Amino acid sequence: xxxxxxLDELRRYRPPLPEPPGFDAFWRRTVDEARAHDLAPRFTAAxxxxxxxxxxxxxxxxFGGHRIRGWFxxxxxxxxxxxxxxxYLGYGGGRLLPHDWLLWPAAGYATLVMDSRGxxxxxxxxxxxxxVGATHPGVPGKLTQGLLDPDTYYYRRLFTDAVRAVDTARGxxxxxxxxxxxxxxxxxxxxxxxxxxxxxxxxxALIDAPFLTHIRRALDVTDQGPYGELARHFAGxxxxxxxxLHTLDHFDGLNFAARATAPALFGTALRDEIVPPSTGxxxxxHYAGDKRLEVWRFNAHESGGGAQRTAxxxxxxxxxxx
Numbered sequence: 001x002x003x004x005x006x007l008d009e010l011r012r013y014r015p016p017l018p019e020p021p022g023f024d025a026f027w028r029r030t031v032d033e034a035r036a037h038d039l040a041p042r043f044t045a046a047x048x049x050x051x052x053x054x055x056x057x058x059x060x061x062x063f064g065g066h067r068i069r070g071w072f073x074x075x076x077x078x079x080x081x082x083x084x085x086x087x088y089l090g091y092g093g094g095r096l097l098p099h100d101w102l103l104w105p106a107a108g109y110a111t112l113v114m115d116s117r118g119x120x121x122x123x124x125x126x127x128x129x130x131x132v133g134a135t136h137p138g139v140p141g142k143l144t145q146g147l148l149d150p151d152t153y154y155y156r157r158l159f160t161d162a163v164r165a166v167d168t169a170r171g172x173x174x175x176x177x178x179x180x181x182x183x184x185x186x187x188x189x190x191x192x193x194x195x196x197x198x199x200x201x202x203x204x205a206l207i208d209a210p211f212l213t214h215i216r217r218a219l220d221v222t223d224q225g226p227y228g229e230l231a232r233h234f235a236g237x238x239x240x241x242x243x244x245l246h247t248l249d250h251f252d253g254l255n256f257a258a259r260a261t262a263p264a265l266f267g268t269a270l271r272d273e274i275v276p277p278s279t280g281x282x283x284x285x286h287y288a289g290d291k292r293l294e295v296w297r298f299n300a301h302e303s304g305g306g307a308q309r310t311a312x313x314x315x316x317x318x319x320x321x322x
Contacts, residue, residue, distance in 0.1 A: 002273045004221060007295070010270075013278055014285040017258055018216060020249040026150060027198060027250075034160045037065035041168045043072055048098045052076050053105050055098045058112065060168040062161035068117065069127040070165065071098050074110035074174055081176035083203065083320050084110040084169045088162060088184035088191035091142070091211065091226050092119055094126020107313055108322060110175055114165040116187070117158060118142070132157060141229040148243050150250040155212065159198070159251065162191040166199050179203045179320060183312070185267075185303065186211045186275060187226075190253055193283060196264065197256030204319050205260070206312045207283070208267040209303045213253030214279035216245060225274035225301070257283045263290040265315040267308045269299035 005013060020026075043056040050073075058070040074082060085104040089095070095115035104111040118130030119142065132154075133145070146152035162182075170177040181204040182192040189210035196205045211226065223231040230248075234241050249255070264287055268280030284293045294311050296304045304311065 002271050002300075004270070004276045004278045007270065007297075010277060010281040013281050015214060015217065015254075015282050017254050017286065018214075018249045018252050019255045019258075020246060023250060023255055030156060030160055031163055031198065034061075034063055034164060035167075037061045039164060039167055039171070041171060043172070046071075046098060050098060050102075053098075053102075054174075058168065060164055062117070062164045063157040064132070066117065066131055066157075067128070068161050068164065069115040070095055070168075071101060071113040072110065072169075072172065073098060073101060073105045073113075075105050075108060078108070078110075078174070082108070082110040082174060083179035083181065083316070084112060084172075084175040085181045085183050085206075085316075086162075086165050086169050086195075087111055087113045088165075088182070088188035089114070089116050089119070090185055091187040092121050093124040094120035094128075096124060103309060107316070109316070110169075110172075112165060112169040112172075114162060117161060118154075130154070130157065141226060143226050143229040144233045147233070147247055148240060150247050153247050153251065155251045159191065159194050162195055163198055166195060166202075181206065181316065181319075183207075185209055186301065193253040193260075194251075194256045196260035196262050196287075196289065197258070200261070202262035204316065205262050205264040206315070207264055208308055209269065209272060209275045209301060210253050210266075210280060210283055211275050212248075212251055213257075213275075214282040215248045215252050217282070218276055218279050221276040221278065222273055227274070253283050254286050257286040258288055260287050260289040263319065264292070265312060266291065266293045267296070267303045267311070268293065269296040269301065269303045271298060271300045272303070274301040
C-alpha cells in the first residue's frame with residue numbers, strides 16, 4: 001500500500017507556489033514565438049470505416065513551426081458548430097488510431113487528439129517526430145531532455161504544441177470556438193492544466209491525475225514512473241540539481257493553476273505511486289477557476305478510469321446542456 005498524506009490533510013494541503021522570476025514573460029514570449037509561424041492547419045479525410053463519424057487526419061504547426069499530427073473526429077449527424085474536446089496524451093503514448101477516441105464523438109462533441117512529439121511505444125504508436133531531440137546527456141526518457149535551461153527543455157515544445165492544438169480546433173468551421181474544453185490524464189492532465197493558465201477563454205478543463213505538478217514534492221515522495229528519470233539523473237549529476245529544479249519550476253502545474261479561469265473537473269487517486277495524490281490536491285487547491293475534485297480512495301494511477309469518464313460526461317453536460 002502506498003501512503004502519501006492522510007485524506008484529511010490532503011483536503012487542507014496548499015503548499016507555496018514554486019513560481020520562478022519572469023514566469024509570465026517566459027510563457028508570453030514562448031507563445032508569441034510559436035504564433036509567429038503560420039498555423040497552416042490541414043484536415044485530410046481519413047477512410048476508417050467509422051460510418052457515423054467524420055474523421056480527419058490533422059496536421060498543424062507547433063513549436064518552431066514543426067508539424068504536429070493528430071486526429072479530428074465529429075458526429076456525422078451533427079448540425080451547427082460543436083463544442084470540442086482537445087485531448088492530450090499520457091507519457092510515452094502516441095495518437096493511436098481513430099477508433100481509440102470514440103468517447104467524445106459518441107457523446108455528441110467534436111474531439112481533436114494531439115499527438116505528442118517524439119513519444120510512442122510499440123503498442124502506442126505516434127506519428128510526430130521531435131526534430132530537436134536531446135540537447136545534453138540524460139537518462140532515457142523525456143524528463144531530462146534540455147533540462148538545464150527552460151528554453152531548451154522538452155516540455156517547452158510539448159506545452160507549446162498543446163496551445164497550437166487549441167488554436168487549430170478553434171479555427172475549424174465545425175467547432176464553436178467559444179466552447180473548447182481541454183482534457184487529459186497524467187501527462188495529458190499536465191498539458192490540460194497548463195492550458196488553463198496559458199490559453200484565455202477556455203470553456204472547461206478535464207484534469208485527471210495531473211503529472212508535472214508540485215514537482216519538487218513529487219521527487220521527494222516517489223521515484224516511480226517518469227519522476228524516476230529525474231531521480232536517476234540527479235543521482236549521477238549532482239551539480240545539475242538546483243539548475244534543473246529552476247527549469248522545472250517553469251513547467252509546474254501549480255503555477256498554471258493559479259492563473260486559471262475555466263471551470264475544471266479534477267481526478268486523483270489515493271494509491272497513485274506515479275502521480276502522488278498530494279500533488280493533485282495541491283493543484284486543485286491552487287486552481288483559481290471554478291473547480292470540482294473526484295477522489296478515488298482505493299485506486300492507483302488509473303485514477304477513476306471509466307468512473308472518472310462518467311463524471312466528465314456529466315460535467316460537460318452541465319457546461320453545455322443536453
